[in-house]
């Protein structure tokens with residue numbers, strides 16, 4: 001399937017937008033970013049030829065991966081085959097085998113990854129720092145460039161109201177992670193699916209307020225003894241197209257279930 005690439009020049013940061021016909025039809029794109037000569041994330045497996053071309057055309061000293069999902073870690077083999085060092089955590093490495101056998105809809109969008117390769121570990125340059133931001137996945141982290149107050153947030157932000165989540169997401173952790181990012185006072189966010197978000201503090205504050213409010217409303221209805229589906233319908237509404245495209249893998253019901261599941265540990 002034909003993957004496309006579009007490079008957006010942000011001056012000090014190059015944004016490489018990746019998409020496939022299916023993802024474009026669904027209005028979904030994903031970007032990887034070159035900051036200095038560090039590549040943040042690697043894109044999805046179907047974009048392997050595009051990433052190979054990028055490595056031919058640009059100097060990439062190493063890559064850092066925000067989290068294990070296949071649209072971020074999908075081209076580790078392409079990098080490893082060219083000897084490009086890769087920075088990822090043990091927690092991320094432990095989940096990589098799952099990207100070789102994905103649920104159907106994720107295969108359609110992104111393709112299966114080959115077996116996780118052996119690779120050289122990448123030591124981040126001094127100007128970049130890792131910020132742990134679990135929640136969307138347990139291994140999720142952001143990459144912070146203090147000199148320009150710029151942060152690469154992977155799938156942490158996406159928007160103010162993210163109502164449909166994966167089954168193993170933890171919205172309470174995401175909320176803490178968004179607070180951690182706002183505390184850094186970033187002036188630019190590079191979001192894996194939205195691209196550049198300028199002056200993001202207002203958006204982050206709005207997201208925090210919405211998440212606090214939503215989690216609080218769900219907790220209140222749990223305390224009143226309601227089941228997950230009626231709580232979903234009252235707080236988040238019925239499933240929309242995201243839930244249908246993913247055959248329920250990404251859903252509003254998952255959000256409610258996660259709040260209930262994590263209630264004991266709060």
Ligand SMILES: [Zn+2]
Pocket residue numbers: 067069136137155
């Ligand atoms: Zn993800």
